[in-house]
Amino acid sequence: MRYATTRAVVLSSRPLAEADRWLTLFTRDQGRIDAVVKGVRRTTSRWGGRLEPFNVCDVVLYRGRSRVTVTSAQLVDVFHHLREDRDALTAAAVACEAAALLFAEGEPEVRAFTLLRSALRAIDAGFAGPALRAPLVLGSLMKLMYEAGYLPVLDRCASCGGGGRALAFSAARGGLVCGECLGDGVPVTPEAIAALRDAVTRPLSELRAAPPSEAVEEALRDLHLLFAYHTGTRLRALRFARL
Ligand SMILES: [Zn+2]
Secondary structure: OOEEEEEEEEEEEEEEOOOEEEEEEEEOOOEEEEEEEOOOOOOOOOOOOOOOOOOEEEEEEEEOOOOEEEEEEEEEEOOOHHHHOHHHHHHHHHHHHHHHHHOOEOOOOHHHHHHHHHHHHHHHHOOOOOHHHOHHHHHHHHHHHHHOOOOOEOOOOOOOOOOOOEEEEEOOOOEEEEHHHOOOOEEOOHHHHHHHHHHHHOOHHHHHHOOOOHHHHHHHHHHHHHHHHHHOOOOHHHHHHOO
């Protein structure tokens, strides 16, 4: 079928030719898709602001020989707050950039799509910053990585499988490692381990209300190492934080 209708989050948008844009969409039915939208940069554009990053739209996509084109879009959700608040913007950028890198094109990603939309909603509803210390940001990244199959090992040693006390985090070995298996691991505090576990087990609504902490920042640094190990890319949204 050359035309397809799907619900999508606009992950990013960049200029193309005179009046067009390349969009990266996270669609519920076909995963991540890069698509062209024509005429969107004209001042008289019929698109309005519908296809801005972080918006949720029902889009009609046309699959041509060499590229996909957006032929219509209906706005479903627009998150006003996260455009006005720096921490919310950082949090939304982390979630959208991670989704773009974690999921391939072509596969239905209903659970990951629902999760991303819930994360944007929670971020828009407000949380205590700074973003890099916010349990909601750590939780959004953790849950997206879970959906992509990259959950870190947090309940035993990722190297020997033993139940000894976790002393380090190793991206190459996939999670926490014990004192016998330190190797290339970076030291990890018990508080950061607790933050990582909370990010897996607690729902986004609870993480949104949880207070920011240094332990969360440490946990985010560890999780980002694992993210970069699997995707081969570091998140630009975190580059100023040296994470
Ligand atoms: Zn071990």
